[in-house]
Amino acid sequence: MFADVLTDHPAVGRPVVDLPTPAPVVDIALLQGNIDRMAAFFRDRPARLRPHVKTHRAPAIARMQLAAGATGVTCAKVAMAEAMVDGGIDDVFVANQVVARQAIDRLCRLAQRARVTVAVDDAGNVAALSDAAQDHGVTLDVVIEVDAGMGRCGVQPGRPALELAKVVCRSRGLRFRGLHAYEGHVVQHEDVTVRKAETDRMFARAIETRDLLERNGLAVAVVTGGGTGTYNISGVYPGVTEHQAGSYVYMDPSYREKVPEFDLAFSILCTVLSRPSPEKVITDGGIQVLARDHGTPAVAGHPELAYRSLSEEHGNFTVRDGCATDLRIGDVVAVHPGHCCSAANLHDRVYAARQGVVEAVWLVTARGRSE
Numbered sequence: 001m002f003a004d005v006l007t008d009h010p011a012v013g014r015p016v017v018d019l020p021t022p023a024p025v026v027d028i029a030l031l032q033g034n035i036d037r038m039a040a041f042f043r044d045r046p047a048r049l050r051p052h053v054k055t056h057r058a059p060a061i062a063r064m065q066l067a068a069g070a071t072g073v074t075c076a077k078v079a080m081a082e083a084m085v086d087g088g089i090d091d092v093f094v095a096n097q098v099v100a101r102q103a104i105d106r107l108c109r110l111a112q113r114a115r116v117t118v119a120v121d122d123a124g125n126v127a128a129l130s131d132a133a134q135d136h137g138v139t140l141d142v143v144i145e146v147d148a149g150m151g152r153c154g155v156q157p158g159r160p161a162l163e164l165a166k167v168v169c170r171s172r173g174l175r176f177r178g179l180h181a182y183e184g185h186v187v188q189h190e191d192v193t194v195r196k197a198e199t200d201r202m203f204a205r206a207i208e209t210r211d212l213l214e215r216n217g218l219a220v221a222v223v224t225g226g227g228t229g230t231y232n233i234s235g236v237y238p239g240v241t242e243h244q245a246g247s248y249v250y251m252d253p254s255y256r257e258k259v260p261e262f263d264l265a266f267s268i269l270c271t272v273l274s275r276p277s278p279e280k281v282i283t284d285g286g287i288q289v290l291a292r293d294h295g296t297p298a299v300a301g302h303p304e305l306a307y308r309s310l311s312e313e314h315g316n317f318t319v320r321d322g323c324a325t326d327l328r329i330g331d332v333v334a335v336h337p338g339h340c341c342s343a344a345n346l347h348d349r350v351y352a353a354r355q356g357v358v359e360a361v362w363l364v365t366a367r368g369r370s371e
């Protein structure tokens, strides 16, 4: 049993509605369904699934993803990767630039315990990684981040990527593995034709870049990218070898509108605090437990309620015109956060429940681990 799974917590065996609210809850059956659905999609395809764990930040869930066939995990930061390795994951990809000296040292120390891949987009950073890897006596796997359309990090496709790949290949302590390209600007585009067209356009550039590298004698083993909204686009693009979908495990209402085959497995249980008028429902869950960076929260099982606003510790919902609600003060409701990943990062533990009863408490050991 892993230390991040608590089965002797006082909540275990108790109905979720008895939890002190606000309480983060994962429906194990829905979570497992999401994990299995994505795993099944990739099972007989050339690309392997390497889910992004910034959605849940919980090693218990990462282990479920690996048990279902994932090849390793994708992380945003070194500290997140450390939490995953501490939780038994032995293959981590930091899909980001690691540039601070102390962070590079930590990355190298991690490579003494697990297989570590890191993204680069700068020759100076490659030199720093190479020096540190040699000092620590480790080999870091390296992919070149290519900005094939998102406009965030990454070198341009084509020759700039080739030149940087050559630098990596010459650098001791580093092993060139391939290319990383993330279509983050379109993963949630509401128009699936745009989502597909832009994703295909991006990966066409990435694959052309792969071909250029190979024509220059560099073996490109990995082409990685992808998010939940494009799992069936970039995930099947010829030449893509790994897919980084993350949100599919929890989902949130706005993402689900675009990818309805994955269920809302994560919610924050909240108590109705006040019914100041027949059309108002005020809960005890606000920004500090639900986050508010994007998306709109929704109250499970209460389609009559529309989101109005969040303040720090209150959720404010209105009964839609022509509807009524039977909710009363003291009732407990499950609120799906507008953005599951940001909300998950606000909680040190989640209650893992089946049929409304807590089965275990999972520690969110990578919560806040953004260093």
Ligand SMILES: Cc1ncc(COP(=O)(O)O)c(C=O)c1O
Residues within 6 Å of the ligand: 052, 055, 074, 095, 182, 184, 187, 225, 226, 227, 228, 229, 244, 245, 246, 247, 248
């Ligand atoms: C580099 C990278 N890959 C994959 C993902 C996962 O995307 P999604 O949450 O849409 O599944 C993200 C999300 O932020 C990301 O930044």
